[in-house]
């Protein structure tokens with residue numbers, strides 16, 4: 063099988079897997095809707111400057127094992143910013159955030175909100191992959207978190223949605239469980255922050271997609287985004 067055929071087969075297998083997951087969970091609310099058109103692409107200069115500035119960062123030992131720095135991607139003037147934990151293997155290879163299986167699910171969730179990945183901004187607490195996807199170490203966070211803070215300062219989102227326990231606990235400086243944190247708006251440096259489950263968790267626990275969808279609806283209400291009228295069944 064040539065490379066293109068294999069890639070196509072992988073994509074088809076992946077789509078089939080998601081449809082089966084949704085059917086198994088009985089959740090029919092993650093659908094691709096007509097994108098909202100209220101967002102425009104703005105000047106990327108400030109983020110580009112920061113990206114260039116950290117392009118050879120060696121502030122923590124993770125630089126030794128990374129293939130690429132995963133800076134972040136999306137609309138530099140996004141009203142909604144998603145923040146995850148750290149790059150995984152796929153992200154490290156491609157230099158882009160949330161491009162593996164969990165990332166595909168995040169893309170699907172964003173689509174269900176009537177948005178595209180170009181409307182929002184997606185980043186992680188850490189910009190380099192921890193070996194074997196181990197949890198980030200406090201020293202690594204201490205070195206890297208400043209980059210995320212500068213990204214947030216430049217983007218100035220109206221809402222930050224933290225994905226999973228790690229990102230939520232790190233930005234909120236708390237040890238409260240993600241189950242207790244999710245679905246409630248908090249504040250991060252004057253910006254509304256809402257924690258929700260990580261898409262990777264949803265791949266293992268598809269029944270909790272409905273909880274994440276509740277959280278997304280809160281975000282849509284906060285941002286005055288039009289709620290998808292009537293979700294179709296798959």
Ligand code: SF4
Nearest residue numbers: 119121122189190206
């Ligand atoms: S994880 Fe962050 S601080 Fe560590 S090397 Fe990568 S960019 Fe630099």
